[in-house]
Amino acid sequence: MARFNTQLVHGLPVDDNDTGAVNPPIYNSSTYAFPSVDSVPRWDYARSGNPTRDFLEHQIAQLEHGRRGFAFSSGLAAIHAVLSIFQPGDRIVAGDNVYGGSYSQLNDHFTRWGLEVTTVNTAGDLDRLERAISGNGDTAPAKAVYFETITNPLLQVNDVSRIAAIAHKYGALVIVDNTFVTPYLQQPLDLGADVVIHSATKYLAGHSDVIAGLVVTSSEDLEGRIYFAQNRLGGILAPAECDAVRRGIQTLALRMDRQQKNAKAIAQYLLKHPLVASVHYPGLGEDGEHELTVKGLRGAGGVLSFEVKEGVDPSVVLDNLHVFRLAVSLGAVESLAELPARMTHFELPREERLKVGITDELIRLSIGIEDVDDLVEDLGQALDKAYEALPLDVKQTIDADNDSQISKLIA
């Protein structure tokens, strides 16, 4: 069987035309002719399936080590289809720092349809997680646990194997959003997950030019239920978009290698910067590398976040970036920067945000494939602008703090 990088490029080739085209065609047809009235053709109507989507669905199933893949018009459409397999009265345990759109879909949409949602920190105390899944005698065990492999924007690493072991004790399904990690760095199904979801908008497509979602499962029963949701709710991905995701996937490993190398260098630069209070990037130092290994990750990905020191205005940093674009989203070839408290997580009340660690000073970076020196210089000059904008007393506090750090280093 072909190895991972070869799979990325070729997928599972289908020889369905004699043109010699090296890429699978974009079948621009909503309907497919029946050979005769009573025949059961492979394709009939493009919502139910079409060859371009089929190629991508097989490709992602192969990469995620699953049985079957499904392509949707967005990551949230994929999540909607997966969560719609549950019944009113079912309880779902969800990570307390999942993507805002997923959080709101669960809490503002699915609770109206009778799902019960319990939120818990899946990356922290696993006993608490177990109590939440089991229901602790107060309520029936959860039907599923839903979390992201690496959380956003604080980059906490969830332990898929351990969470899956706990969930399966109570018969709960394990649904993992693998957007930040991709199958290049981890296949959650191998670690016990039952369903993997992607916002393919991010790393898989990788060029900020398409909105798409993917689902992979390894169980025959789930396969049928998710196919029903895909075909009957109808949030399918159109053939041209399927092709854009397929093409993006071909370069996933190359992009991710550079993004990780750049992200690590930037994290190390920021760690030493006098205006920076903390840096969140998994895999830093020996402890970090150990954590990744233990949790079954082959790398930390290309997103990081950092906090500027109290008194420093993070919006001055962001407004002065030139190479980084000030934008939400992530996982593309170009570097992006944003302020979670005001740009992506503003729906969360401030108190809730602070509880999960999203402070007003937190800046999130999605690192692209540019020359890392350009990215570091860009951050450096923007942080200089923020320093110049400080009132004198804050400058003095930061200078004094920095001097004492330097003298500590010398001593």
Ligand SMILES: *Cc1c(COP(=O)(O)O)cnc(C)c1O
């Ligand atoms: C962006 C994102 C989503 C939502 O995907 P869309 O393609 O925007 O619908 C879900 N989960 C994570 C982790 C994301 O980053």
